Amino acid sequence: MAPRRVGGGERTVQKAGRPGHARGEGLTPVSDGGQLPGVCPPLEGQSGGQAGSTGPRVRKRPSEISFGGRVLFLAEDAELIRQQLHEGFDPEFTPDLKARLRDQISTDEITPAYICFFYDETLGEFPYLGLEVAGENGRAEAPIERGTVKAGGFVCSVAGKRRGKGSSREQSPYAELMAGIKVVVSESIERIYNENCQNLGILTTTDFGLIDRIRSGEPIPLSEFTAGTDDITRQIIEYGGLFEFNMARLAGQVTLPPPRADGGNPMTLGEKIFARKWVVDAAEGRIGTDRTEPGEAGFFRTDIRFSHEYVTPMAAIFFEQKLGADARVLDPDSILFFRDHLTFLHKVMSQERIEQGLLAVANELEVKQREFAVKQGIRLYGEQQGHVMGSEAICHSKILEDYAEPGMLIIGTDSHTPHAGAVGALAFGVGTTAIFNSWITKDVRARIPPSFKVVVDGTLPANCTAKDLMLEILRHPYVRDGHAIGQIIEYAGPVVERLSVDERATMTNMAAEVGAFTGLVAADERTVEFLVEERGMDEDRARALVEGVYSDPGAGYVKVIEIDASRLRPMVALPGDPGNGLYIDELAEPVEIEIAYAGSCTAGKKEDMDMYARVFREAWEGEG
Structure with missing residues (x-):
């Protein structure tokens, strides 16, 4: 079936029991007046309905x-x-x-x-x-x-x-x-x-x-706790949390700093996508501005929101408690759930932890996510034949394979969400509170990071891959010494332009190892080929999506790193840190391999599998 189009004390542990049910410790139902302690109450009179709908005024904390x-x-x-x-x-x-x-x-x-x-x-x-x-x-x-x-x-x-x-x-x-x-x-x-x-x-x-x-x-x-914060953070504190702030924002009660649209200066690709997605006025539904620049903070309209079983259940608890059991998420067709982190937990959890009831508790994560998905009409990529065949999909890989498009803004509760940057989508990881709030508002809070660019020239030698490029980048002083943390890394140059989308995804995926906010590659002819050949997309539509999804000439970067791919040789990373890269021929002595692991988070794509098959074939034929 084709995917739907989307436009995201003792030191003992409690014995198994369903979280939130029949243990005397469950969440207080909203209909009974329950709410998270220590935070402001939700909208008065709102116990259900479509998330994101406006209602009575939201109260601030007292002064x-x-x-x-x-x-x-x-x-x-x-x-x-x-x-x-x-x-x-x-x-x-x-x-x-x-x-x-x-x-x-x-x-x-x-x-x-x-x-x-x-x-x-x-x-x-x-x-x-x-x-x-x-x-x-x-x-x-x-x-x-x-x-x-x-x-x-x-x-x-x-x-x-x-x-x-x-x-x-x-x-x-x-x-x-x-x-x-x-x-x-x-x-x-x-x-x-x-x-x-x-x-x-x-x-x-x-x-x-x-x-x-x-x-x-x-x-x-209250000003003792808001001193020195930016305007958005101050108001989040004053309203008692992000949910309460967002309810006030949707009702038009808050004032947000406007975009600084002060001219036609060239922008990086990341800045251009942020500009297109800026929620200028949530109450009036105004989206987009002419320009943005690093350091600006705001809310940005998402195209895809996804989460996995480690995060979805807590977010669902927040959603149901704050909005009521009958509340509906906003635009469920742009939300995706995945069961891909704990599918084989039963094979690796220690007997001690199992006897403490933790396996049963962990299995409730799958149950809660599945039930919430059914209730909300959200697409869930679950298990295949129970535990037998593993997961239907790996979240970040599936987003790139079937959903991400050039110019989209994608959020996910996975550190490798930037995988989708391979087609020019701005994709980055978020936490539980952000994903829960996005189900209500369809947007996400962010401060626009600065961008730095890696330009790869030359010719990539045989038997060198994008992973070797990344190991070389990770040991560059700018990255190794932490200067790239929180920035957008943009990959460019002739070598990157020749890479397939799968190989580009290796580089954007490993923005997580760089410590970057996300990774991006400009959309181009390779992107069109991917969308047409892998997705079956109409070529005219693919070309229309690609148009303009690149950095403007003269855009500003905080750093430009140049790498000559011709000088690369196959690399490995020493234990402890992927930044400990060495050329294989620099190892002091041959290293015996006892186990070779191939797959995600980075190397579970189709081209990766083809490469593994070639290695096995060569080994088999060599033995023959």
Whole structure:
């Protein structure tokens, strides 16, 4: 069947049970007045209907806010943490305690990976279970047990530098929120974690002077938590979260900074697509502006929104709780779901985890996604014959194979969403809150990143592929030293122009390894060939889609890297980092291969499979 056209404590774990059902821990139905604690209430009087519809005015938080509750200090001291959790000890915040606060608490410590199989308020039982601090005789200990934070009546959690580093998993702040944490105080807070907190309604600050005021219940001006933020972030905080802000935006209650359309300066491809998709006025449905530039923030209309089973269930819980069980997503034909991350989990999960009930809990992710897909009329690429044949599709690969078109804006809950940049689509990864809100608004919040360009000249030698090009790019100082993080990488030059779309996809896919916002290749004749030959698209339509999907001459880049492909040789990456690339002939000695893995995330395309077949054929014939 052809795809539909789209235009996206104990240190034990709860035994299996369906999240949100029959455990006494399920979500409070919206019809009974339930809502996420710590955030502003949803639109009054709205319990269902089409997502994105307007209604009564959305209320802001009051200009002053009081808490009045306990403060949990996450110190490099296991005994101090236990005293707070089990003995009701509330230490005075002193310079000595500040010096003992634990630095660099990662999201994996807030919610270890095995906890992320839960996706509803049950997560409130688990914050900080992975946190290790100094214990007896200086040995690392994990002093926080299941349920102890929630039972302690804490409203504020305090830590040191770089709180929330690591993965962007939104289960971490959500677990804190469900445990009663309404304020996070740290010396410094990582950007994505901080944004996730703001989106969910958790207040964040680096001002330790607020701690005693929080604990005492003293009214604190909300401006203490919005100081220094941009206009959009300030309003998200004032409305109590991204959902509430978006409801106000759709109702025309908020003021957004307009695009700075101040002339006809040349734009990069990324900037051009952002300009075409800018939601100038959501209430009036005005989309598009003449120009954009790096640093501008706004909301942008998506063409495709997709998610997989690790994210969809939590997003569905948010959607149903905020809008009601009967609410409908906006334009389901442009939403896609995938079961591709945990299909074979039963083959790799340890017996200990299975006995703890985690496999059964993880299987509920598949159930919730499937049920939500059926209810909303969303296309789900699920399993083939249950577990027997694996997944029907890999999300980022399928988007390129059957859906992405030049000039589209695509969001997905997968780090390799930029795969679709191979045909000139602006595709980038987002988290749970962003995908859930996109089901309501069909747009996504973004700050336009700067672009840098990699120009590849010369001729690619035999037995060298786009993967070798990427390993060479990854070890370039600009990339290796982190200067490319958060930027758009645009690939260009004669060698890239000669590459097939599959090989281009290897390069855009690995924007994730670069640390880039996304990767792009201008649409051209190769793109037309792909759309006609692989999709069966009418040639005239394909050529019309390609028109103008390239950077303007004279467009500005923060960096241009030039690579002579003729000098390349087949490469490998040493363990630990794909930036540790070496030419194979530079290895000190031959390396025996015990297992060779071929497939996604990067190398599961048709041309990759053809290459593997050639290798096997040559080996077979050589043996013969």
